[in-house]
Amino acid sequence: MTTDFVPWPEEDAARYRAAGYWRGETSSRFLERVTGLSGERTALVDDRVRLTYRDLFEQSRRVAGGLRALGVGAGDKVLVQLPNRAEFVVLWFALQHLGAVPVHTQPGHRHAEMIHLARLTEAVAYVVPDVRSRFDHRELASLVRANVPSLRHVIVVGDPGGHIAFEDLLAPAPVPVEDLARPGDVALLLLSGGTTGAPKLIPRTHDDYLCNARLAAEACRLGDDAVYLAVLTIGFNFTFGCPGLLGVLGVGGTVVLADNPDPSYCFGLLERERVTITAINPLLTPLWLDEALATDADLSSLRVLQIGGARLPGDLARQVAATFGGTLQQVFGMAEGLLCTTGLDEAPEVIATTQGRPVAEADEVRVVDEHGAEVPGGAVGELLTKGPYTLRGYYRADEHNATAFTDGFYRTGDLVRRLPSGHLVVVGRRKEQINRGGEKFAAPEVEGHLEAHPLVRAAALLPAPHPYLGERSVAFIVPAGTGAPTREDLLTHLAARGLAAYKTVDEVRLLEEMPSTPVGKADKKALARLLV
Ligand code: J2J
Known part of the structure; x- marks a missing residue:
């Protein structure tokens, strides 16, 4: 029997209740x-x-x-x-x-x-x-x-x-x-961005998720006059609870659901409903910027524009701050829990160049090297975290959980620098994930499907830099026989296997042999060197 839900140790749970994070609702x-x-x-x-x-x-x-x-x-x-x-x-x-x-x-x-x-x-x-x-x-x-x-x-x-x-x-x-x-039961299952073969689910309890939404609403200073435009898909953690739908309902505000993220349609809603806050990802940001410069719509009601889900380049952040009337808030979040935001009163350069600080005092953060030792302040390391709204285990994933957590801390797989102020800067990632402007998927999941193609002997998928997507995906393919598959062949194959279209291959590079690690896995460090 696998575990549906890994509870917080009673000692931590008692602390979260006593401090008012968990309110028993x-x-x-x-x-x-x-x-x-x-x-x-x-x-x-x-x-x-x-x-x-x-x-x-x-x-x-x-x-x-x-x-x-x-x-x-x-x-x-x-x-x-x-x-x-x-x-x-x-x-x-x-x-x-x-x-x-x-x-x-x-x-x-x-x-x-x-x-x-x-x-x-x-x-x-x-x-x-x-x-x-x-x-x-x-x-x-x-x-x-x-x-x-x-x-x-x-x-x-x-x-x-x-x-x-x-x-x-x-x-x-x-x-x-x-x-x-x-209140301690699982209220919803969220989808993880993924790092392994099959999508993982994240159990969120009533206590923890309502806490998450409330803290996010406080970070955005929402009151009952808040009007939130849901642009990204509503089932996404960002849109649903950071503060999103639940954070806004918690303060008596209004949620406007946009049927699609197209900026001219969204700006029409923004003007009509006098929207005060919305959230987008870096993939949409250039489109929103262009439209903001071209539109006649009155965007003056907007107080907070949240951007998160993938790295937002500093220049783009500065352009956003200069173009939109409200305050930009960078949001570094994850369906697993930890939520970081820049403050609404922070200096423009802090907002443009960092991904903010955790929203709860009880969020514990460690930045560690490959051996799990904390790195000196300002150095790059992997972010580990635990807290009142960060999971202690994925749903029915005992084997994965054995390595995804250490000492109760969730290994985010994100590489960050922590500044003396406590602000985090996301600089990269250790996990095998592709993040195309905020749409993420597990590289191994797609590799498994690619390797089922008759013309593919081995496949490895890596992120390569892209000016506004942040990343695009490159598939290194060792052909199985004399014929080599084209990108179109592979995309048709992935669609036929029933995979979502956002799990895509932007470029195919053919190899005669897959470089491998001593344990026989594709050597992704060696492959990454071929991309620069
Ligand atoms: C760099 N990488 C980021 C950022 C997320 C709010 C906002 C986003 C998500 C989300 C979310 C990033 N800069 N600003 O749930 O509530 C990458 C990291 C992270 C992963 C989580 C929210 N913001 N990321 O994106 O579960 O790699 O949640 O670990 O989809 O996205 O992805 P996801």
């Missing part, structure tokens, strides 16, 4: 409480609807009734693959009322990822849109269900096409709030 009670405070205020806006807190509370309890009638109950896992629409949030809280656990997947995931996640979690239901960007999610869901016996229900927002329609879940009467989960 579930997400269901959280929504009830904020509805009590802000009932008639607008909680949620998307392209079709505007919901008050009371609407959201009622609808989520009615959908909970519909889900209960399907047999969904406490502890059940439900795969959620919805775009930035109100239904995501209604469903999320409906699951919370039942003590069930949403699994946040990526909109781009295809059958390779979805079958894996469904099997790993033994999910009972899968919730999808009908058709997005000409892709029929209902067919994907049918395929996943046919492969995963636990998956009993497919629920569709839009035309159900033979599955269950989301709107039919709206039971006539809302279910009462009943405490079917405890």
